[in-house]
Amino acid sequence: MAPSLDFSEWWSREARKGTPVVVKMENPNFSVLEIDDPDERFPQADKDRGRNAKQFTWVLLLKAHRAVGCVAWMATALWALLGVAKKRLIFRQGVAVEPQKPHKGRLLRFIRGFLVMALTILVFEVVAHLNGWHFQRPNLHVPRPSEIEGLLHWVYLSWLDFRADYIAPPIQALSNFCVILFLIQSVDRVILCIGCFWIKYKKIKPTFEGEPFKLEDSEQPGSEYPMVLVQIPMCNEMEVFEQSISAACQLDWPKDRVLIQVLDDSNEESIIGLIRAEVSKWSQKGINIVYRHRLVRTGYKAGNLKSAMSCDNVKGYEFVAIFDADFQPYPDFLKQTIPHFKNNPELGLVQARWAFVNKDENLLTRLQNINLCFHFEVEQQVNGVFLNFFGFNGTAGVWRIKALEDSGGWLERTTVEDMDIAVRAHLNGWKFIFLNDVKVLCEVPESYEAYRKQQHRWHSGPMHLFRLCVPSIITSKISVWKKANLIMLFFLLRKLILPFYSFTLFCVILPLTMFVPEAELPVWVICYVPVLMSFLNILPAPRSFPFIVPYLLFENTMSVTKFNAMISGLFQLGSSYEWVVTKKAGRSSESDLLAVVERESKGLNHSQIHRGSSESELTELNKLNEQKQNPPVKKKLNKLYRKELALAFLLLTASARSLLSAQGVHFYFLLFQGVTFLLVGLDLIGEQMS
Numbered sequence: 001m002a003p004s005l006d007f008s009e010w011w012s013r014e015a016r017k018g019t020p021v022v023v024k025m026e027n028p029n030f031s032v033l034e035i036d037d038p039d040e041r042f043p044q045a046d047k048d049r050g051r052n053a054k055q056f057t058w059v060l061l062l063k064a065h066r067a068v069g070c071v072a073w074m075a076t077a078l079w080a081l082l083g084v085a086k087k088r089l090i091f092r093q094g095v096a097v098e099p100q101k102p103h104k105g106r107l108l109r110f111i112r113g114f115l116v117m118a119l120t121i122l123v124f125e126v127v128a129h130l131n132g133w134h135f136q137r138p139n140l141h142v143p144r145p146s147e148i149e150g151l152l153h154w155v156y157l158s159w160l161d162f163r164a165d166y167i168a169p170p171i172q173a174l175s176n177f178c179v180i181l182f183l184i185q186s187v188d189r190v191i192l193c194i195g196c197f198w199i200k201y202k203k204i205k206p207t208f209e210g211e212p213f214k215l216e217d218s219e220q221p222g223s224e225y226p227m228v229l230v231q232i233p234m235c236n237e238m239e240v241f242e243q244s245i246s247a248a249c250q251l252d253w254p255k256d257r258v259l260i261q262v263l264d265d266s267n268e269e270s271i272i273g274l275i276r277a278e279v280s281k282w283s284q285k286g287i288n289i290v291y292r293h294r295l296v297r298t299g300y301k302a303g304n305l306k307s308a309m310s311c312d313n314v315k316g317y318e319f320v321a322i323f324d325a326d327f328q329p330y331p332d333f334l335k336q337t338i339p340h341f342k343n344n345p346e347l348g349l350v351q352a353r354w355a356f357v358n359k360d361e362n363l364l365t366r367l368q369n370i371n372l373c374f375h376f377e378v379e380q381q382v383n384g385v386f387l388n389f390f391g392f393n394g395t396a397g398v399w400r401i402k403a404l405e406d407s408g409g410w411l412e413r414t415t416v417e418d419m420d421i422a423v424r425a426h427l428n429g430w431k432f433i434f435l436n437d438v439k440v441l442c443e444v445p446e447s448y449e450a451y452r453k454q455q456h457r458w459h460s461g462p463m464h465l466f467r468l469c470v471p472s473i474i475t476s477k478i479s480v481w482k483k484a485n486l487i488m489l490f491f492l493l494r495k496l497i498l499p500f501y502s503f504t505l506f507c508v509i510l511p512l513t514m515f516v517p518e519a520e521l522p523v524w525v526i527c528y529v530p531v532l533m534s535f536l537n538i539l540p541a542p543r544s545f546p547f548i549v550p551y552l553l554f555e556n557t558m559s560v561t562k563f564n565a566m567i568s569g570l571f572q573l574g575s576s577y578e579w580v581v582t583k584k585a586g587r588s589s590e591s592d593l594l595a596v597v598e599r600e601s602k603g604l605n606h607s608q609i610h611r612g613s614s615e616s617e618l619t620e621l622n623k624l625n626e627q628k629q630n631p632p633v634k635k636k637l638n639k640l641y642r643k644e645l646a647l648a649f650l651l652l653t654a655s656a657r658s659l660l661s662a663q664g665v666h667f668y669f670l671l672f673q674g675v676t677f678l679l680v681g682l683d684l685i686g687e688q689m690s
Contacts, residue, residue: 107564111646114508118653121515128156129660168518175509179525181501186533188493193536195382204385206433208339225257226341228334229320229401233304234275235265235297237325239586240443241275247328247441249282249289252335259313260289263304265297299412300579301394302420306410309401317401324395326584327354328441336438337398348403348430349422351380352396355439358585361446363547364686367554368444368451370537370544377436377540384434387485389426394418396440403430413468415579416461423469423486427476443585446687448680449639450583455558456565457579462495463569464577496570499562506556506673507647511654514666523665553676554685560643585687644681648674 133156198204230248234241248260262279266272272293279291292308299306305322308314319338323329329352337350353376359369383390394417404410407424414420422432445451473486506526513521534552538544544551567573651674658667679685 107560107567108643108646111643111650114511115646115650115653118511118515118650118657122653122657124156124159125515125657125660127152133157163516164518168516171509171512171516171519174504175513175519175521178501178505178509181497182505182525182529185493185498185501186529188489189533189536192378192382193539195386196378196540199381199385205437206340206384206435209343210339224342225254226319226338227317228253228258228338228398229314229317230258230260231263231305231308231320231322232261232325233263233265233301233308233322234325235581236268236271237266237581237584238268238271238274239584240326241271242278243328243586244323244325245275245278245282245289247330248323249285249287250331251329251333252331255286255288258288258334259317260287261308261311261314262289262291263308264291264293265300265304266293267297300415300417302410302412302414302417305417306412309404309409319398320401320404321398322395323440324442326442326586327395329396330440333438333440334398337435340433340435341398341400344431346429346431347433348400348407348425349392349432350398351384351390351393351432351434352438352440353377353380353434353436354393354396354442356444357441358443358446361585362686363550364448364451365444365446366544366547367551370541370547370551371555372444373540374537376434380434381436384432387482388431388433389482389485390422390432390434391490392418392422392432396442400430403428406430414461414465415457415577416465419462420465420469423465424472426482426486427472427478429478445582446585447583448683448686451686452561452641453580454582455561456568459495459499459562459565460569460578462491463566464572465569466491466495467570467572496566499559499566502556502559503563507559507651510666510670511650514654514657514661514670517661521666526669527665549672550676553673554680556673557644557676557680560647564643639683641681641683644677648677648681650674651677 131153133153230251232244232248234244237244245260245262251258260282262275264272264275266275276291279289282289290313292311294304294307297303309320319341321329321334321337333352337352340350341347354372356365356369356372359365380390380393403425404421407421407428407430409421410417411420426432445454470487473483476483505521509519510521510526513519530552531548534548534555538548538551651670655667655670655674658670
């Protein structure tokens with residue numbers, strides 16, 4: 001078992017040694033006293049004896065005040081949390097219960113069964129402890145008939161013997177297996193960090209040959225500016241479509257050598273009308289922009305991009321830049337990315353980094369920023385420099401159209417079409433470049449509901465893709481090392497093993513070891529190594545250092561969603577091909593980009609923007625603009641997440657059981673992790689959804 005944190009011996013030793021205490025009093029009638037030894041007698045003088053006694057009383061009162069304040073704070077926090085739980089669980093005021101699908105209920109039933117079993121065993125253990133029967137398996141001996149105090153005592157002794165012989169061994173074996181996976185994944189994380197440090201130390205960054213493009217060269221005969229296609233796929237993006245279209249139309253590139261496609265899959269007439277008007281506005285300013293709307297959203301984003309690439313007006317274009325609806329590229333984006341393709345015919349993709357305009361909006365966005373900063377600056381940068389391969393992020397990247405065509409184009413077989421095309425392009429020998437210095441503004445989900453749905457798609461899609469592309473990887477002509485990297489590292493280690501051991505180790509095995517103490521889980525597994533990995537994860541975002549403890553707890557909480565998504569994709573359950581558009585907040589950035597748009601829009605009157613529109617069209621557009629400016633007020637609702645709530649009560653039950661074994665580290669970890677699950681299950685993290 002883990003070492004017990006019993007502080008009684010330490011406290012008595014320190015008490016005998018003597019603790020220097022300095023008390024500063026505001027009352028001038030008392031002087032400062034330093035007590036070197038609590039056992040030392042006070043001086044015999046009557047005046048000094050009275051003064052020292054008063055000062056000693058003040059020391060005790062000060063300590064008591066601090067203790068009472070700490071207890072009061074904890075009681076207030078617990079009372080507030082219980083009040084919220086009472087409102088959400090009993091009175092059901094403004095609560096939307098998370099709908100459960102048949103295949104998703106299996107995990108919830110397992111957690112509920114585990115919780116019932118844990119509560120039953122906890123009651124049994126408490127009764128045994130109160131009767132003085134609580135001793136561990138090594139101290140167990142065959143009792144004589146006279147030593148058995150009754151039927152309950154005999155049942156308890158039989159339970160000890162049964163759990164030690166039949167329950168503990170499989171739990172210990174599973175624990176050792178998960179610990180090995182944990183260590184392998186930790187070594188991979190350390191190697192990635194070393195690679196990132198080497199890149200920083202050697203100042204390695206992708207470069208291109210020749211001079212960058214100059215705008216004055218575009219007007220000269222034989223200009224080297226290639227033809228670039230800009231695609232903006234969207235679906236009911238009411239909050240952000242205007243920003244993304246505006247940013248794409250201000251890209252610093254010759255107007256006759258760029259075509260902007262707004263690919264709309266919206267099904268709401270009001271949003272469709274607003275997007276059409278926005279495209280018409282920029283088109284009348286001389287921007288080469290077109291609007292495409294699909295009536296049927298077949299294949300989701302992949303189907304949208306595939307349909308757009310089959311248009312006649314995209315023939316002759318050499319590169320395609322893709323931006324999701326909430327992405328706002330800087331005007332010089334194409335000038336920083338397109339030159340890398342020059343004199344590099346094997347290059348198929350140039351990926352830029354994401355920068356988040358709302359990373360400090362709430363605790364949830366701060367925690368997401370930690371994860372994504374590590375993903376870009378460490379994972380993608382290291383893989384791009386040393387392997388020339390990484391997963392395409394689906395946006396903020398430029399593809400060579402020939403690379404897309406040679407790789408089979410966009411396929412509608414998974415919800416991670418970006419990863420799908422990247423894997424197929426890599427198998428065909430195309431190279432990738434990641435530009436860590438080129439950033440594109442975007443936003444992260446601000447509500448837990450939106451983030452949870454996004455993470456489900458991001459973890460179920462790769463497992464679905466893994467099933468589909470394993471035969472292609474094995475039979476491809478790339479080197480054995482690249483095949484091993486794709487299968488072992490890219491898919492298995494980072495997409496399957498990580499959510500598996502995270503959920504199994506910290507949400508299943510750790511609570512089990514509290515009720516089956518014969519199966520040991522060392523302290524370094526639940527404390528030291530996870531803290532070290534959290535330190536490594538937070539290095540690319542040093543300003544987030546104060547959030548390292550919430551980050552560690554929240555990542556363990558998200559392991560439930562990621563594990564469920566991984567199983568769904570691996571076994572092709574119903575939600576493995578489920579695409580839910582991530583809810584956007586439409587936060588405006590602080591860049592000069594939108595300031596330029598505002599200055600330009602102020603210089604144009606309404607008639608100039610809508611020149612050529614009929615009176616009826618202008619009337620309809622005014623109505624749509626009024627609807628956008630004065631949207632109907634929607635009540636924000638919290639949701640209840642059943643799996644998270646069930647795991648919260650399970651971990652809190654396990655923490656109560658750990659008190660019987662005096663396991664300090666285990667108790668605190670289970671307590672804080674259980675409270676984190678409770679907060680998430682009650683939807684108390686992030687913004688609420690409308």
